[in-house]
Amino acid sequence: MKNPLIDILEILLTAEVYNRHEELDVNDLPKPIRKRFWKKEYKSVPKPISVSVDDIKFLLGIENVVKEVKSLPFIEVDKAGFRLKITSLELASSWFNKHDESKEKIETNPSLAFYYEQLKEDGVDYISAKEKVKPKEVDREWVDSLISEIEEEEGGKDMLKLVRIIAPEDIMQPLSDLILTKNQEEKIEKIVRAIKHREYLRQIGLYDIGKLLMVGPPGTGKTSVARALSERLDIPFVEVRLSMITDQYLGETAKNIDRVFELVKKLAPCILFIDEFDFIAKTRVSDEHAALKRAVNTLLKAIDEISLTRDGVLLIAATNHPRMLDSAAWRRFDEIMNFPQPDASMRRLILDIVTRDIEGEFDTAEISNVTEGYTGSDLRMVIREAVLSSLVDNRKYLTQDDLVEAVDNFNERALIKSSDNSF
Incomplete structure (x- = not known):
């Protein structure tokens, strides 16, 4: 049976060790503790951490905290019954270390690993424990702190209106849930290595790196x-659609582009994702709007000047229409990642991932063979249609007929969409 005192004491010990050692910083705190005690104005967890009964309730869901800790003589509850404190670190750490449940906690808690390593406990490794904890940059709280700081600056709110900012912890689909081609996997590994060795690349003068153009039909991922x-990569994601920053007063478009690039430098390290890249870039071949052409030149110049190694910004642009881009646009990118429509084997893998938590008897191999030309997005739509149809029949499991019918419905919609319905 799980001992709630172990969980309570982990929090109190972590706070005590963190408070006592100046060399420990916010990334030495386990994520739940870090998020609970985060202070937006500091962009960190300032010392000292003071643990309240409400903090324990929030983190562990324990209602009667004071009653639980009464049996431990080295925990003091203040007279108001609001705050908890360890009165003897030596006694508390010794009691904690005697329990088998504590071993895993120490191995995944950098603050505790730091303390027990100093005590020369067998098998305790501070560096290993720190590698198991994601950095503060993945947290929504970190991103919110950066946003609040930018909002207070002159023109900050206007900059923030142009983009969508997502914290890494809010990303719904990790790479492990996506089916990639070998070429895509190789490109991603290059990016990961470049981020990891960013300081080295800067030292040897490689600045024109970390600019990736994604090319492929809609829905290919x-x-x-x-x-x-x-x-x-554990860095925030900043998304901008060029159609959103093209102001009705074209003179403002170039300013908006400058604002976006200024913003991402403030948010760095981060990813700047420019969707609909062809929206403006294609206008370089047009003489319609001189102001829009100036905006395009502003965009290309901004891409030239941004640097992964110098500014900490990984720039990714995406286009569904590569033929609309001229050579000047292509030259800005050191890597091109192609997104073809998935073949039958990839379609089956996508279907297997999408349906892995769905009960039923069905054959994804058969469905993959009758969905030639479908993108990953199309396949997810088919599964969604099949699930909703089963719910209409008061079922929470899928049959092969559900999937076949969903494919037929999708094909019918596609036919209607492509037909000429003008009168």
């Missing part, structure tokens, strides 16, 4: 992969 990279 460009946005999903770009977002998943945020989760993989």
Whole structure:
């Protein structure tokens, strides 16, 4: 049976060790504790941490905290019954270490690993424990702190209106849930290595790096992969659609572009994802709007000047229409990632992932063979249709007939969409 005192004492010990050692910082705190005690104005967890009864209730869901800790003589509850404190670190840490449940907690808690490593406890490794904890940059609280700071600056709110900012922990689909081609996997590994060795690349003068153009039809996973990279690299995701920053007063478009690039430098390290890249870039071949052409030149210049190694910004652009881009646009990117329509084997893998938590008897191999030309987005729509149809029949499991019927319905919609209905 799980001992709630172990969980309570982990929090109190973590706070005590963190408070006592100046060399420990916010990334030495386990994520739940870090998020609970985060202070937006500090962009960190300032010392000292003071643990309240409400903190324990929030983190552990324990209602009668005071009653639980009464049996431990080294925990003091203040007279008001609001705050908890360890009166003897030596006694508390010794009691904690005697329990088998504590071993895993120490191994995944950098603050505790730091303390017990100093005591020369066998098998305790501070560096290993720290590698198991995601950095503060993955947290929504970190991103919110950056946003609040920018909002207070002159023009900050206007900048923030132009983009959508997502914290890595809010990314719904990690890379492990996406089916990638070998070429895509290789490109992603290059990016991961570049981020990891960013300081080295800067030292040897490689600045024109970290600019990736994703090319492929709608629904093939460009946005999903770009977002998943945020989760993989533990850095915020900043999304901008060029159609959103093209002001009705074209003179403002160039200013909006400058604002976006200024913003991402403030949010760095981060990913800047530019969707609909062809929206403006294609206008370089047009003489219609001189102001819009100036905006395009502003965009291309901004891309030239942003740098992964210098500014900490990984720039990813996506287009469904590569032929609309001229050579000047292509030259800005050091990597091109192609997103073809999935073949039958990829379609089956996608279907297997989408249906992995769905009960039923069905054959994804058969469905993959009758969905040629479908994108990953199309396949997810088919599964959604099948699930909703089963719910109409008061079922929470799928049959092969459900999937076949969903494919037929999708094909019918596609036919209607492509037909000429003008009168």
